[in-house]
Amino acid sequence: MASDLANSKLSLDGATRSEKALAATSDSTPVINGNKSTVVNKKPGTLPPRAVDGYRRKVLTRKRHQDGQLITLEHGWAVRYYEPGEGNRKRVQKFLGSYEKLTKPQAKKTMREVLAVVNENVAVPSETETTTFREYADRWIEDCETRKKKPIKESVSRDWRSILKNHLDGPIGDLPLSDVGNRTMKSLVERLSRKKLAPATIRNICLVVKLVKASAIDEDGNQLFPERWNSRFIDAPTVDPTKQRRPTFTAEQVSAIVRTATGRLQMAAILFASSGLRAGELLGLEFRHFDGTSITVNQAVWGPGQVQGPKTQNAYRTVDLHPSVSALLKQFIGKRTSGFIFRASSGGPLTQANFLRRELHPLLESLEIPMRGFHSFRRFRNTFLRQSHCPDGLLKFWMGHAGASMSDTYDRSREDMQYRQDVAKAMGFGFDLPVALTAKCKREKSSQSDVISLIGRQEETVISG
Numbered sequence: 001m002a003s004d005l006a007n008s009k010l011s012l013d014g015a016t017r018s019e020k021a022l023a024a025t026s027d028s029t030p031v032i033n034g035n036k037s038t039v040v041n042k043k044p045g046t047l048p049p050r051a052v053d054g055y056r057r058k059v060l061t062r063k064r065h066q067d068g069q070l071i072t073l074e075h076g077w078a079v080r081y082y083e084p085g086e087g088n089r090k091r092v093q094k095f096l097g098s099y100e101k102l103t104k105p106q107a108k109k110t111m112r113e114v115l116a117v118v119n120e121n122v123a124v125p126s127e128t129e130t131t132t133f134r135e136y137a138d139r140w141i142e143d144c145e146t147r148k149k150k151p152i153k154e155s156v157s158r159d160w161r162s163i164l165k166n167h168l169d170g171p172i173g174d175l176p177l178s179d180v181g182n183r184t185m186k187s188l189v190e191r192l193s194r195k196k197l198a199p200a201t202i203r204n205i206c207l208v209v210k211l212v213k214a215s216a217i218d219e220d221g222n223q224l225f226p227e228r229w230n231s232r233f234i235d236a237p238t239v240d241p242t243k244q245r246r247p248t249f250t251a252e253q254v255s256a257i258v259r260t261a262t263g264r265l266q267m268a269a270i271l272f273a274s275s276g277l278r279a280g281e282l283l284g285l286e287f288r289h290f291d292g293t294s295i296t297v298n299q300a301v302w303g304p305g306q307v308q309g310p311k312t313q314n315a316y317r318t319v320d321l322h323p324s325v326s327a328l329l330k331q332f333i334g335k336r337t338s339g340f341i342f343r344a345s346s347g348g349p350l351t352q353a354n355f356l357r358r359e360l361h362p363l364l365e366s367l368e369i370p371m372r373g374f375h376s377f378r379r380f381r382n383t384f385l386r387q388s389h390c391p392d393g394l395l396k397f398w399m400g401h402a403g404a405s406m407s408d409t410y411d412r413s414r415e416d417m418q419y420r421q422d423v424a425k426a427m428g429f430g431f432d433l434p435v436a437l438t439a440k441c442k443r444e445k446s447s448q449s450d451v452i453s454l455i456g457r458q459e460e461t462v463i464s465g
Contacts, residue, residue, distance in 0.1 A: 065119050066081050068111055069081070070108060070111050075098055076097050076102070077096040077097055077099070077104075077110075078094060079111040079114055081094075094114060133212065134164075134169055134173035134174065136177045136212055137168070137173075137208075139215070141161060143215065145157055154302060154303065160208055163208050167205050171187075172184060185229070188209070189234055189236045199236070199238060200239050210227075210229065213227055214227075246379065247372045248379035249273070249377060249379075251430050253369055254269070254377070254431040255431045255432040257367065257369075258270055258433065259434070260363060260367060262440040264332075264440070265359045265363065265440075266434075267328065267329065267332040268342060269360075270325060272374055272378070273429065274321065274322060274325045274381070274433075275321060275325075276378050276382060277297065277319065278300065278310075278374075279374035279375065280300035280302055280311075281300045281315065282342065283301040283340075283349050284301040284307060285297075285340065286340050286341065287333065287337060287338055288338075290333070290341065292330070293421060294321060295318070295321065297316060298310065298316055300315075301352070305344070305348045305350075307349065312400070312402070314400050314402045315400040317397055317398070320398070320420045320423075320424035322424055322425060322429050324429075328437060329341075331436065332437055342355075356373060360374070378399075380430070381399075381430075382395070384430035385398070385399075388427050388430075390423065392408075393411035393414060394413060394414065394423055
């Protein structure tokens with residue numbers, strides 16, 4: 001019994017010496033989470049290894065030679081050592097022989113023979129264990145862009161790359177992916193919270209970390225580093241939907257915008273508020289998408305005039321228009337027969353950022369309406385249809401939202417075109433609609449009076465819908 005206690009103490013002392021040896025070779029670094037790190041941190045702003053998963057596992061994986069531990073059992077001698085392998089190694093106890101067959105010197109000799117074989121087959125950390133988070137993240141993004149099953153859109157790729165560049169490459173980019181775990185995530189969340197980022201933003205950043213970690217797979221498609229994320233330990237801030245910023249327009253504000261706007265902005269505002277289209281969907285409309293009574297959505301414009309598919313599968317849809325709105329859209333199109341309905345001077349699609357900054361925001365400022373984006377029109381339309389008791393199946397179909405129940409799956413009212421048109425006419429549009437569009441004054445060298453007499457503002461008769 002005494003020898004067992006002594007050997008146990010030697011084992012603990014040995015572990016303590018390895019920890020002290022590691023600490024002695026490191027310089028002090030700032031305090032992280034209340035604990036003073038003893039690992040060299042050559043890159044300011046990055047998380048040191050101690051802030052990741054501790055040092056004990058690293059000591060065991062870096063160790064190249066084992067002396068083993070000879071222990072006495074009830075019936076004989078045994079040796080304890082660590083079985084080499086990838087990641088965390090397992091402690092093994094192997095029986096050497098009984099007291100009748102082996103003396104203590106003979107038991108030590110047998111132990112050395114066993115350990116000689118073990119030390120000859122020392123497991124060297126594989127490449128997968130040393131590959132950094134940044135390298136795996138680059139592979140993950142490329143795979144998401146080029147895979148056959150649901151490749152991500154350019155807009156999603158841009159957002160993810162921005163998250164990696166601005167929030168992840170600095171703190172954890174140089175860490176081995178195998179070391180990125182719950183403690184890493186907790187430290188990262190604390191860092192992001194100190195930057196006063198919104199809870200939804202922190203949630204999206206953490207999602208990218210989890211996706212990168214799960215993307216590391218072996219030849220059979222199994223995860224190399226399966227992780228059980230502990231949300232309670234990570235302690236990320238909770239997203240409160242009631243506190244998220246979701247601006248919208250009122251009926252009075254939409255009426256003022258439509259009444260004051262001219263040219264393409266006036267038509268765009270009318271179409272936004274009466275159809276609920278997303279900005280990219282509206283700017284991606286071509287003449288072939290308008291049949292005189294409805295709009296077919298099968299493409300969208302993103303970024304600097306790049307055409308891509310709509311946001312989701314449910315976004316592929318047909319949006320029926322009120323007859324008065326269809327008449328104004330025909331007037332806006334005029335004799336044009338091809339190209340984009342809302343086009344730039346080059347003939348290509350409008351850029352959403354330029355359209356917003358150069359036309360809508362100056363108009364909102366002149367009307368003393370708080371700055372908002374095009375999506376506020378979409379929220380206005382959704383609210384108006386709900387308040388008008390629009391059939392739920394058609395509301396989701398027109399807005400491009402997914403069904404939430406089996407009843408939504410069984411609902412085929414979207415396939416009845418006459419029914420859709422009747423409902424669209426009965427619902428109305430919820431704001432004051434002009435009878436005719438107002439032309440935008442062109443910048444010419446002639447006098448202001450000539451321009452007004454030539455183009456002018458048409459006298460408007462207002463229709464309430």
